[in-house]
Amino acid sequence: MVAGVALGVAGVMGLHRVIPNSPGRVGSLVESFLPWGGGVVVLLFVVALVRRSGVALVALLLPVGVWVQGFGGLLLPGAGAESGARELVVVQHNVSDENPDPAGTARALLVAGGDLVALEEVVTPALAVYEDVLRGDYPHHVVHGTVGLWSKYPIREDQLVDIRPQGFEAGWSRGLRAVVATPYGDVAAYVAHLPSVRVGARGLASSSRDESARMLGDLIRREEEQAVILMGDLNSTVDDRGLEPLTSQLNVAERGFAFSYPAALPVARIDQVLARSGRVSHMRTLPATDSDHLPVAARVTLDPLPPSGRPAP
Missing domain, CATH: 1.20.58 (Methane Monooxygenase Hydroxylase; Chain G, domain 1)
Structure with a gap:
C-alpha cells in the first residue's frame, strides 16, 4: 500500500x-x-x-x-552578490488594509535595505504614514489605487495599469507601471495585486484572478523596456497554471521557498517577485509585521548590457 x-x-x-x-x-x-x-x-x-x-x-x-x-x-543557500553584478534588492509586502501599525510596518521594511519597495492594500490614512516613514530612504514613489512603489532611484514615468476583471466595480484599482532609472539602466517595474481566491465546496474559485493574470501578462508582453520586474501579491504560487501568462515569460525565484501566507502559519508563497532580462537569484521572508502576509525580499540580478549600452533583444 x-x-x-x-x-x-x-x-x-x-x-x-x-x-x-x-x-x-x-x-x-x-x-x-x-x-x-x-x-x-x-x-x-x-x-x-x-x-x-x-x-x-x-x-x-x-x-x-x-x-x-x-x-x-x-x-540551496543563496550565493552572495558577485563582483560587478547588476543587482537590485526588491522588497514586496501586502501591508493589509486593516494594519493597526503602518508606521511600525514601514520601519520594519526599511531594515531590509531594498532598492525598490512594492506595497499592496495601501489605503488612507495609512498612505500618509508610509510616505512619511519611507521618505528619507526612498525619495521617489508613486501610488495608483491601492498599490505603490517606493524607489531609491528616480522614477521617469508612471501610470495606472488596468487589470480589472469583468464585472468588478470601476473603483477597483490594483496595478501600476513605473520606469525606474536604476544605475544599470531603465527598468519597467510593475506592482500588482491580483484578485483573491477562495477554497470552498466547489473547489478553487480563481476565475477572476486568472483573468487578471492574463490581462497583466498581455501588458508585460507588449512592454517596450527589456528589463522588467514584477512585484506583487499574485494570490497564487508560481506552480499554479493560473499564473502561466506571467511565469511563461518571466523568471521565478531560483533559491528560497519564502512562504509568505498566512503570516501566522505560512504554507505558500503568494507574494512574488518575477523578472525579465534578469534572474531572481534568491528570495527570503522578512520578520512579521501587523499584516496577514509576511514581507519578502528578493535579489534580482539584471542581465549585462551589450557594448551598445542597450539591453540585448
Whole structure:
C-alpha cells in the first residue's frame, strides 16, 4: 500500500499539468501546494521504516527524485552578490488594509535595505504614514489605487495599469507601471495585486484572478523596456497554471521557498517577485509585521548590457 501511495504522489508532483482544471479548478488547487508533496513523502518514509518494507523504501525513491528535481534547488543557500553584478534588492509586502501599525510596518521594511519597495492594500490614512516613514530612504514613489512603489532611484514615468476583471466595480484599482532609472539602466517595474481566491465546496474559485493574470501578462508582453520586474501579491504560487501568462515569460525565484501566507502559519508563497532580462537569484521572508502576509525580499540580478549600452533583444 505504501509503495502504491508513493507512486501516486510521484505522479501528482511530476504530472500535475495533466490534472484537469474542471470542475472546481482542481489542477490549480493541487499546484498551489505542490512543495508539500515532500511532507507526504517524509510521512511515507516513516511508515515504510516502521513496517520494514523494502519494497516501499525502493518505491519512495521515485517521489523523492521528482521532488528534488522540482524543488530541491530552492533549498540551496543563496550565493552572495558577485563582483560587478547588476543587482537590485526588491522588497514586496501586502501591508493589509486593516494594519493597526503602518508606521511600525514601514520601519520594519526599511531594515531590509531594498532598492525598490512594492506595497499592496495601501489605503488612507495609512498612505500618509508610509510616505512619511519611507521618505528619507526612498525619495521617489508613486501610488495608483491601492498599490505603490517606493524607489531609491528616480522614477521617469508612471501610470495606472488596468487589470480589472469583468464585472468588478470601476473603483477597483490594483496595478501600476513605473520606469525606474536604476544605475544599470531603465527598468519597467510593475506592482500588482491580483484578485483573491477562495477554497470552498466547489473547489478553487480563481476565475477572476486568472483573468487578471492574463490581462497583466498581455501588458508585460507588449512592454517596450527589456528589463522588467514584477512585484506583487499574485494570490497564487508560481506552480499554479493560473499564473502561466506571467511565469511563461518571466523568471521565478531560483533559491528560497519564502512562504509568505498566512503570516501566522505560512504554507505558500503568494507574494512574488518575477523578472525579465534578469534572474531572481534568491528570495527570503522578512520578520512579521501587523499584516496577514509576511514581507519578502528578493535579489534580482539584471542581465549585462551589450557594448551598445542597450539591453540585448
